Amino acid sequence: MSIYLPILTKLAIGLVALIIQINIMGKGNLAPTNALDQVQNYVLGGIIGAVIYSDTITVFQFTIVLIIWTMLVMTFKFLKEHNRYVKALIDGQPKVVIERGKVDIQNTLSAGLSANDLMFKLRSQGVYNLAEVKRAVLEQNGQLTVILNGEENMKYPIxxxxxxxxxxxxxxxxxxxxxxxxxxxxxxxxxxxxxxxxxxxxxxxxxxxxxx
The missing domain is CATH 3.30.240.20 (bsu07140 like domains)
Structure with a gap:
C-alpha cells in the first residue's frame, strides 16, 4: 500500500490543482477558444500524467511545479487581458480574408484555408455569394465572422x-x-x-x- 500512496497523493493534488485553475481562471478551459487555454490544458495534463508515476519526483516537488505553472498561466492571462500587444502575441491576430466581396488570397492561404474551406465556412453561415460579403474575419479560434452588405449592427464588439x-x-x-x-x-x-x-x-x- 505504501507504494501506491505517493501516486494517490499526487493524483489528488493534481485534481485539486485542476479544479482551482478552472475556478480561478474561468470556465474557458472547458471549451478552449484561444491558444493560452489550449496550452494550459495540454501542459497541465502532461505534468500530472507524467509525474504521478515517477518515483524520482517527490510530492513536494510536484506541488511546487503545479504552483509555478499556475502562477505563470495567471500572469500571462492578466497581461493578455490588459495589453493588446501581449494578447496579439499569445492569441495571434484575426485575419481579414474577404473585403468588400474580394478574397484576400495571401491572408487566406497564410491562415491555412483553402478555397474549399473558405466557401464551406461561408455556406455554413448561409452565404453563397462572395459579393454579399462586406467583410469576413477569421478569428483566433478558427471561426469565421461574416458581415454582410447592408448590415448596420456588428457581430462582434467594438x-x-x-x-x-x-x-x-x-x-x-x-x-x-x-x-x-x-x-x-x-x-x-x-x-x-x-x-x-x-x-x-x-x-x-x-x-x-x-x-x-
Whole structure:
C-alpha cells in the first residue's frame, strides 16, 4: 500500500490543482477558444500524467511545479487581458480574408484555408455569394465572422476587455479618437473602464467594469 500512496497523493493534488485553475481562471478551459487555454490544458495534463508515476519526483516537488505553472498561466492571462500587444502575441491576430466581396488570397492561404474551406465556412453561415460579403474575419479560434452588405449592427464588439477592436472601427469608417470621445461623453475616463462595447444601430452601447 505504501507504494501506491505517493501516486494517490499526487493524483489528488493534481485534481485539486485542476479544479482551482478552472475556478480561478474561468470556465474557458472547458471549451478552449484561444491558444493560452489550449496550452494550459495540454501542459497541465502532461505534468500530472507524467509525474504521478515517477518515483524520482517527490510530492513536494510536484506541488511546487503545479504552483509555478499556475502562477505563470495567471500572469500571462492578466497581461493578455490588459495589453493588446501581449494578447496579439499569445492569441495571434484575426485575419481579414474577404473585403468588400474580394478574397484576400495571401491572408487566406497564410491562415491555412483553402478555397474549399473558405466557401464551406461561408455556406455554413448561409452565404453563397462572395459579393454579399462586406467583410469576413477569421478569428483566433478558427471561426469565421461574416458581415454582410447592408448590415448596420456588428457581430462582434467594438470594445472588449478594455481594448479597442480596430477591425470594427475600420468597418464602420471611424477611428480611435472618435471612439474615445464617445466613451468620455458617456462619463468614463477611457476605454480601459469598459468591459464590452457594442455598435448597434449606429450607436455605441457600453458596459463598464463597474456600474456607475
Amino acid at each position: 470594445i472588449f476587455d478594455g481594448q479597442i477592436n480596430m477591425d470594427v472601427l475600420d468597418v464602420i469608417d471611424h477611428d480611435e479618437f472618435w471612439l474615445t470621445n464617445i466613451v468620455k461623453k458617456q462619463g468614463f475616463e477611457g476605454v480601459n473602464d469598459i468591459f464590452v462595447g457594442e455598435y448597434i444601430d449606429g450607436k455605441v452601447r457600453l458596459t463598464p467594469y463597474e456600474s456607475k
